[in-house]
Amino acid sequence: MHSFTEENYLKAIFKLSKGKSEVSTNAVAEEMETKASSVTDMLKRLADKKLVNYAPYKGVSLTEEGKKIAISIIRKHRLWEVFLVDKLDFKWDEVHDIAEQLEHIQSAELVERLDLFLENPKYDPHGDPIPDKDGNIARHKELTLADLNIRDKGVVVGVKEHSKSFLNYLDQLELVLGTVVDVIDKVEFDNSMTLKINEKVDTTISNQASKNLYIKKIN
Amino acid sequence: MHSFTEENYLKAIFKLSKGKSEVSTNAVAEEMETKASSVTDMLKRLADKKLVNYAPYKGVSLTEEGKKIAISIIRKHRLWEVFLVDKLDFKWDEVHDIAEQLEHIQSAELVERLDLFLENPKYDPHGDPIPDKDGNIARHKELTLADLNIRDKGVVVGVKEHSKSFLNYLDQLELVLGTVVDVIDKVEFDNSMTLKINEKVDTTISNQASKNLYIKKIN
DNA sequence: TAATATTTTTAGACTTATCTAAAAATATAT
DNA sequence: ATATATTTTTAGATAAGTCTAAAAATATTA
Numbered sequence: 001m002h003s004f005t006e007e008n009y010l011k012a013i014f015k016l017s018k019g020k021s022e023v024s025t026n027a028v029a030e031e032m033e034t035k036a037s038s039v040t041d042m043l044k045r046l047a048d049k050k051l052v053n054y055a056p057y058k059g060v061s062l063t064e065e066g067k068k069i070a071i072s073i074i075r076k077h078r079l080w081e082v083f084l085v086d087k088l089d090f091k092w093d094e095v096h097d098i099a100e101q102l103e104h105i106q107s108a109e110l111v112e113r114l115d116l117f118l119e120n121p122k123y124d125p126h127g128d129p130i131p132d133k134d135g136n137i138a139r140h141k142e143l144t145l146a147d148l149n150i151r152d153k154g155v156v157v158g159v160k161e162h163s164k165s166f167l168n169y170l171d172q173l174e175l176v177l178g179t180v181v182d183v184i185d186k187v188e189f190d191n192s193m194t195l196k197i198n199e200k201v202d203t204t205i206s207n208q209a210s211k212n213l214y215i216k217k218i219n
Numbered sequence: 220m221h222s223f224t225e226e227n228y229l230k231a232i233f234k235l236s237k238g239k240s241e242v243s244t245n246a247v248a249e250e251m252e253t254k255a256s257s258v259t260d261m262l263k264r265l266a267d268k269k270l271v272n273y274a275p276y277k278g279v280s281l282t283e284e285g286k287k288i289a290i291s292i293i294r295k296h297r298l299w300e301v302f303l304v305d306k307l308d309f310k311w312d313e314v315h316d317i318a319e320q321l322e323h324i325q326s327a328e329l330v331e332r333l334d335l336f337l338e339n340p341k342y343d344p345h346g347d348p349i350p351d352k353d354g355n356i357a358r359h360k361e362l363t364l365a366d367l368n369i370r371d372k373g374v375v376v377g378v379k380e381h382s383k384s385f386l387n388y389l390d391q392l393e394l395v396l397g398t399v400v401d402v403i404d405k406v407e408f409d410n411s412m413t414l415k416i417n418e419k420v421d422t423t424i425s426n427q428a429s430k431n432l433y434i435k436k437i438n
Numbered sequence: 439t440a441a442t443a444t445t446t447t448t449a450g451a452c453t454t455a456t457c458t459a460a461a462a463a464t465a466t467a468t
Numbered sequence: 469a470t471a472t473a474t475t476t477t478t479a480g481a482t483a484a485g486t487c488t489a490a491a492a493a494t495a496t497t498a
Contacts, residue, residue, distance in 0.1 A: 042455075090328075260447095
């Protein structure tokens with residue numbers, strides 16, 4: 001099997017691979033909160049194990065096997081988050097660190113039984129899609145609240161940013177998954193928006209916030 | 220915090236401390252399936268961290284802090300076993316290896332919420348008592364099936380031996396937790412017993428088996 | 439109690455994962 | 469296109485945890 005550290009590197013490389021075909025050593029170092037020299041060492045080891053394609057100075061990418069492992073870890077992470085929120089009543093801003101540990105538990109049987117117990121959820125508590133057993137991931141709708149115009153209506157379906165402070169802020173605004181929002185006004189200058197949330201009070205939010213909320217348009 | 224390995228050593232020393240005040244290096248080595256020299260190294264490290272009392276050639280014992288950690292790991296192990304059996308429908312012979320991983324997840328909040336979710340179970344699927352939040356452990360009733368005499372009646376409340384083969388054997392006999400047994404006959408020569416199980420067929424079991432079943436006498 | 443056997447510790451080496459400092463390669467800018 | 473800046477890799481060290489082989493301490497037995 002692979003060490004937790006190896007799994008975390010694979011996950012980091014997967015995350016950074018969105019769009020690009022190669023990921024830089026420095027990018028991995030930043031994501032892993034470690035030094036570039038440590039990354040180089042690890043990339044060599046992962047390349048020896050055929051989990052990544054790596055050529056000195058040329059960046060890194062996942063092999064099929066490496067990708068498979070990364071996705072299985074993401075599947076476990078997101079299923080455990082559903083468990084923590086749905087069954088143990090944790091709030092969505094409290095589950096990340098625990099899921100970060102649980103994602104490394106090794107047992108295919110456990111994952112499948114957990115999936116069944118949770119009734120095969122398709123999304124985690126932040127609206128991120130849960131990869132299926134075969135590693136297929138539903139692509140995220142890329143529409144954000146910032147893309148809506150005045151008089152558009154939508155439902156919050158996910159968050160792009162997972163920080164505690166952002167999630168807490170959303171809780172306060174009652175702007176959580178499933179919330180219906182109405183765009184009342186949009187300021188051209190800074191793209192801030194005034195919203196009707198859940199048919200209730202009007203609230204103004206920044207572009208910084210609105211572009212981190214995934215939306216499904218309605219009407 | 221402590222590494223998984225350190226936690227496993229503490230757990231092993233705790234387990235071996237039943238009765239004795241000092242545990243030998245070799246005993247720990249056998250329990251941990253490693254070499255005595257590795258154990259010596261680790262005992263020095265644990266002593267540095269004040270988790271064990273260790274003097275060369277004199278054996279090892281847990282400090283209060285070491286004991287606290289060992290018990291918290293046992294609490295987590297047994298709670299997770301209840302989760303696996305009660306919620307995910309694993310069989311009692313399938314949960315040990317997975318709980319062995321889950322017991323190292325670090326989050327006091329998680330443990331307390333899990334405990335609540337499982338409705339504060341007092342025993343795990345093998346009948347072993349679950350330490351409470353403060354580290355108190357109900358002592359196991361030391362009565363085994365082998366201690367019963369002809370015409371005695373009892374309920375199976377736990378197993379002393381946790382091997383897959385023994386647990387499978389018990390499943391086949393329908394001799395699981397909560398099963399009522401009637402001692403029909405007892406052979407003086409080898410202490411084998413003939414039982415009426417659940418008011419049904421008579422079965423004969425060896426002393427080797429009966430002394431590994433904890434019983435609560437009834438009537 | 440002296441000889442032998444067993445247990446435990448030490449010495450030195452290996453692996454994984456990390457680091458700092460310096461060298462090498464690549465990218466940028468005048 | 470040459471100098472400068474940035475990125476990446478190498479070299480050498482450190483820490484945790486393991487091992488084998490040898491030495492030291494303790495226990496057993498004649």
